[in-house]
Structures are given as structure tokens and as C-alpha cells.
Amino acid sequence: MLRGERTWWFLGPGGVARLADRHVTPDGGLRPEAEQRLRASGMFTAATVRSYALTVLTSTHCNLGCGYCFQNTAQDLAGGSRPPRIARTRLTSETITSILGFTERRMAAVGLERLRILLFGGEPLLNPRGCLELLERAADIAPTSAWMISNATLLTPSLARRLHDRGLTSVQVTFDGDRDDHDRIRVGRADGSGTFDKIVRNIVKASEVTPLRWTLRVNVSQETFHGVDALIDRLGAALDPTRCTLYFARIGDVGVGYANSLLHTGELSSAFTRWQRRALELGFTVNRPGGRKTCVTCGHTDGRYGAVVSADGTLASCWETAGKPDWEVGTVADGYLPGAGTGDRWIACQDLYSYDEDARTLARFRDTVDTALLDHLHETGRL
The missing domain is CATH 3.20.20.70 (Aldolase class I)
Incomplete structure (x- = not known):
């Protein structure tokens, strides 16, 4: 929830909504009826992943x-x-x-x-x-x-x-x-x-x-x-x-x-x-x-919806660790390493x-x- 000059803004995984003072509690929270309408309109629901991000x-x-x-x-x-x-x-x-x-x-x-x-x-x-x-x-x-x-x-x-x-x-x-x-x-x-x-x-x-x-x-x-x-x-x-x-x-x-x-x-x-x-x-x-x-690429520790692959086929969790030694989380030939071994490397x-x-x-x-x-x-x- 953000307080604008003349209105309130709700930023959720499903979009942005402009709210009036009557929709908001004195401490800046959503009133129940406003939250119900936002949920019904999908504002609390993330968009469906439709493409694999490689x-x-x-x-x-x-x-x-x-x-x-x-x-x-x-x-x-x-x-x-x-x-x-x-x-x-x-x-x-x-x-x-x-x-x-x-x-x-x-x-x-x-x-x-x-x-x-x-x-x-x-x-x-x-x-x-x-x-x-x-x-x-x-x-x-x-x-x-x-x-x-x-x-x-x-x-x-x-x-x-x-x-x-x-x-x-x-x-x-x-x-x-x-x-x-x-x-x-x-x-x-x-x-x-x-x-x-x-x-x-x-x-x-x-x-x-x-x-x-x-x-x-x-x-x-x-x-x-x-x-x-x-x-x-x-x-x-x-x-x-x-x-x-x-x-x-x-x-x-x-x-x-x-x-x-x-x-x-x-x-x-x-x-x-x-x-x-x-x-x-x-x-x-x-x-x-x-x-x-x-993030569809690095936000899931199992690489569910995407992958980062270096030029040699090594897998990283994110752009920032690709190609860096000791940050590998697997290879495209063998797949991801077990999660227990990559927890500290998954950023x-x-x-x-x-x-x-x-x-x-x-x-x-x-x-x-x-x-x-x-x-x-x-x-x-x-x-």
C-alpha cells in the first residue's frame, strides 16, 4: 500500500489498483470489503507462468x-x-x-x-x-x-x-x-x-x-x-x-x-x-x-520455470553467479545437483x-x- 498525493495505491502480484480513503484503515491497511473486491478481481494472484525462461x-x-x-x-x-x-x-x-x-x-x-x-x-x-x-x-x-x-x-x-x-x-x-x-x-x-x-x-x-x-x-x-x-x-x-x-x-x-x-x-x-x-x-x-x-528464473530453488546456463553448459541459479567458480548448481548434461548441496549457492x-x-x-x-x-x-x- 502506497499513499499518493490524492489517493492510495495497492500494488499486488496481479496488478495495481487506485483506492480512495474509504477503502483504507487509519493505519494504512485494507478494509475487509476492499480486500475482498481486490481478491475477487485477481489482484492478489500472480500471473500464470506461460513460457520457460532460458x-x-x-x-x-x-x-x-x-x-x-x-x-x-x-x-x-x-x-x-x-x-x-x-x-x-x-x-x-x-x-x-x-x-x-x-x-x-x-x-x-x-x-x-x-x-x-x-x-x-x-x-x-x-x-x-x-x-x-x-x-x-x-x-x-x-x-x-x-x-x-x-x-x-x-x-x-x-x-x-x-x-x-x-x-x-x-x-x-x-x-x-x-x-x-x-x-x-x-x-x-x-x-x-x-x-x-x-x-x-x-x-x-x-x-x-x-x-x-x-x-x-x-x-x-x-x-x-x-x-x-x-x-x-x-x-x-x-x-x-x-x-x-x-x-x-x-x-x-x-x-x-x-x-x-x-x-x-x-x-x-x-x-x-x-x-x-x-x-x-x-x-x-x-x-x-x-x-x-x-523471478521465474531464480525465484524457485528447483529451477522450475527457467534456467541460467553458462557457455560451457554449467547451470547457475542467477545471472550474477553464472560462470563463477564454486557457484555451480549443476550441468545441462546431468541436471541440477541435489538441493542439500546447493542451498548456499542458490541466490x-x-x-x-x-x-x-x-x-x-x-x-x-x-x-x-x-x-x-x-x-x-x-x-x-x-x-
Whole structure:
């Protein structure tokens, strides 16, 4: 339950509802009749899982040298763009065969008939052949759609078209603040070169030949905070906002020596609100807040509805541990290890991230930003 400026908001697993004061008790709880109506309308019921969620690292190597990456094993002690990373592996045809056999068995066990693939890395496009082969062969076992998390520096129009023809519908790309900040942080691993203009250019060219949609993640830290307003306007001018979702994410610490000193203060919540409203003004999509949902990939300790597979066929519980030694929970050849042996290795989304603030501060930040966005969406007729 969130208290807006003129109304109350209920965020549940089945959706969002706007409530009046008469629906809410003095201490902010639901009155029985309101709760009964919300339950009857499905607001307390999570959506049915309809697709098996398969994440595959097609390459664990990356052509960028971002210092905060959770796949780094340490910082670059020379201060350059080559932090040490997880072991380099590459998806092969043989491993694809094992992955798809494992996937068929898992889908049959839970009665799912559709497949949703995430092409992941490292940088997945360092192995374009593996990406294309995986999608093409996956279509033989189930109706398949796909999305990809990529830095987009290697995405050519021809490759974008071929991936789309095999089921790719959207790509998530990260920006580290406005151009100058981004080109100082998100740099080429080989030579430390900036990547901002190349990424934007590649998105534009891929959009000209495909209907791909784009999720633009803006990393927020003390290094990028002051350039985000300009970045939003720059992206709005360079890209087609109607095909882009824009979201903002504070970079967390995953123990690789990267510190983000930007705290979840009132200034940060007001900045997130300002950025979201400007993005909406320019025509970008901003994801509507919702109730906390269980991740289909890592939220079930038995891997019931999805799996994360590294390029060598090793299973992990979540993206953040894929390819890391001592975090394996099985292999696609042999299946998951017994639960008693993997309990400490089964982590869910962002379990490895640590913050300098307590859980109450983080929750207050999220609630403040979510309430402001819901109020604005309602007031502007976008809800």
C-alpha cells in the first residue's frame, strides 16, 4: 500500500489498483470489503507462468572493461580498462545440443510449451554464430521468442535482421550517464576508447531494418548522476522514443572493489522522479510500478520455470553467479545437483549486491519513486 498525493495505491502480484480513503484503515491497511473486491478481481494472484525462461551465456568474454561489472573478479590494478574477469568460454554446437535437450526435459516436467530465451554474456555478440544457431535450433523444440542484453557495439544492421528473423524481439542496452561520463566509464577493453556514439549509431541503424524494441538502462552513480538529465534529452533527439523503454538503476557493489557513494537520499528519489517524467514527456516508455514478483528464473530453488546456463553448459541459479567458480548448481548434461548441496549457492536477483544503507531506507526510496510515478501516470491519463 502506497499513499499518493490524492489517493492510495495497492500494488499486488496481479496488478495495481487506485483506492480512495474509504477503502483504507487509519493505519494504512485494507478494509475487509476492499480486500475482498481486490481478491475477487485477481489482484492478489500472480500471473500464470506461460513460457520457460532460458538464459544462455553465448560468450563469457566481453569487449568492454567496465570497472563495476559483476563478472569482474577484481579491479584493474593498473587503472586501465582490463579488469580480470570470469574464465573465458564460448557456446558451441555440441553444448547447444545439450542445452536444448535439458530444456525439453524441464519444459515437459512443468507442462510449458513456449520458450523465452535471453541471449546473455559477457557480450553475447562476441559469438554471433552461437546466438543464431541457438535461436534457430530452439524453434525446433518449441515456439520461441528471445531478447538480448548487449552493449550493442558489435550490432550491425545485417546481424540485427538475422537475429530478428530468428525470434529476437528486444535488446537491453546500458548507458553510463551522458556522453562524456559514458565514454570515461564504459570503454573498450582493448584500448580504453569511448563507446557512446557507436552504441547510439548502431541502435539507429538496427532500428531502420528491424522492428526491434529497446530497453535503455541508465546506470546511476556518483560518476554519472549530474549528466542524466542531458542524457535523456540526447537520447530523445537521437532515437525513436516510441520504440524505447527507459529505466534508471543505481549501481550496486558486488565486491569487486567498485564503490558507489551515491546514497538513497531525498535528492536521489526526487531526481529519479524528474528523470521519469522527462522521459515520458519525450515519448519514452517508463515501466509502471508493480508488486514484488518472484523471478521465474531464480525465484524457485528447483529451477522450475527457467534456467541460467553458462557457455560451457554449467547451470547457475542467477545471472550474477553464472560462470563463477564454486557457484555451480549443476550441468545441462546431468541436471541440477541435489538441493542439500546447493542451498548456499542458490541466490536470487541482486542477493549479492550490498549497500551502505539499511533495508528500510532502500524500501522508502523505492516507495517514494513508485508513488510519484503512479500519481503522475494517473494525473496525465497514462495509467
